[in-house]
Amino acid sequence: MKRLDKIVSFVGENKMVADIGSDHGITAIKIYEEKNPKKVIATDISAPSLQKLKDKLKHSGYEIETIVTDGLKNLPMDIEEAVISGMGANLIVNILRGNLDLSRSLEKIITSPNNSLEYYRRWLMDNGFTIINDEKIEDEGVLYDVVVIKYTGENTSYNSEYEYMYGKDNLANKNPYTIKEIEQEIARNHGILEKFSGIDSARITDRIEELKVKNQKLEELLCELKN
Known part of the structure; x- marks a missing residue:
């Protein structure tokens, strides 16, 4: 799964990582297997979805904590990185807003919005988040964006509408996708x-x-x- 590989590639080694909206925990498990994390927390607003992950974990022996919560709410402040993927840009923005103290303290947030990328990039830059990496990829014939961000408090802007639409990095690198x-x-x-x-x-x-x-x-x- 190329999209998942790309997302996990941005996760740091030996970090405390939260997988937000984890659902069945595919991303959380891959982080646990490949990134030697201090801890992985898998969250979802749906208790039945997380229960499926809990059932998997019983057989794997993996120590992944599961928390039923809405986005970043009620999570410990010592989390270092977060993954928020597989949802619309508006929902990701609402998650970031839902616990701004934690959003702003994270070393890195790996996001993969599935729509409204122009709006998303504008919102990030208008609200003090710096885009660290911005890459378009293809997975099984579908195009996806992986946008890695960090709060710096700096309100910045791009030079052209196309950089908001397609991503400054993608244009600079002449990304084939x-x-x-x-x-x-x-x-x-x-x-x-x-x-x-x-x-x-x-x-x-x-x-x-x-x-x-x-x-x-x-x-x-x-x-x-x-x-």
């Missing part, structure tokens, strides 16, 4: 334009022009990334 994402977006826009063809409506005409301008800019960006 970011190139693929932009190609897919251009293709989707072309598909919409074809559907709009022949429709006589002022609103549709405006939308057609908007999509044409957007695709032209994306084509220019794509050209830069491929050269």
